[in-house]
Amino acid sequence: MTGRVQIVVADDHPLFRGGVVLTLQEHGSFDVVAQAGSAEEAVAAVEAHMPDIALLDISMPGSGLEAASEIARRFPAVRIVMLTVSEADEDVIAALKAGARGYALKGVAADELTGILLNVAEGNSYVSPALAARVLAAMQDRSARRETDDEGLSEREVSILRLVATGQSNKEIARALDLQEKTVKHYMTNILQKLQVRNRVEAALKARDMGI
Structure with a gap:
């Protein structure tokens, strides 16, 4: 995409959120148009600014998954990326079902995070390779169990x-x-x-x- 990527950053830990915002601002490809500390604030910020990307934490007050679901439903043009410590298969699956286009872990390096966000801004999707392999296996196993159970x-x-x-x-x-x-x-x-x-x-x- 052309121009700078507008982004809303939502996380309930101010110190961590500030670090992410600083990383994005220093990169030069992003404009952080708003910050939020809860699901409700995140949805309101997206509604007010209509960014290219909403970067959401799963475990913030009100649930990042709920925020993702509402943003995806109300503002489908906004691309959602989850940035979280959770490596649980169920959280990854729930995030993707809620409409997230990306799922990154908080241990990711700064340059890798900016690369993920630029990639998603271009219309692509991202799940860290290790998580993607596990989630695919879990979904296939669940599908196989359902087929067997329904038989x-x-x-x-x-x-x-x-x-x-x-x-x-x-x-x-x-x-x-x-x-x-x-x-x-x-x-x-x-x-x-x-x-x-x-x-x-x-x-x-x-x-x-x-x-x-």
Whole structure:
């Protein structure tokens, strides 16, 4: 992209945030248009300045993931990069699902961080190689488990199981799906057998594990 990259930096640790801001300002390719210390402040800063990039910490008050999700929904042109200490697979996956285009760790060197941000500003994505390999493996494993768990359930049974997972009774499920209550009971018997669980509570827990 042409011109300087406008960026909002959000982190609840002023000393660390100040160091990041100084690094970006000294590089010469960035304009830090606002700083924030919470998710709410980050969203407000993005709304006020419409930067090219929002650089967010995951663990700041209000949740950086919540901020990322709202920014991605309301301001899709703004590219989101998470800068965090968390190496947890679930955090990486959640950040990407929330709309983040980059995920960098706080131990990254200054020149590497500026390179990542310039790369994202150009429209590319970034996840540190070690994390990317682990997350890809985790997602593939989760997908394989889901395929195995779902095997044998009909579309109707999945629909019923989804309602069971929300705590609905057979009568409520029957009303929702326009079925007879005895038909729902029949389906429930089959579902319990296929999932190898003893009752609807265990079925609901299994459904959540399966992502239903």
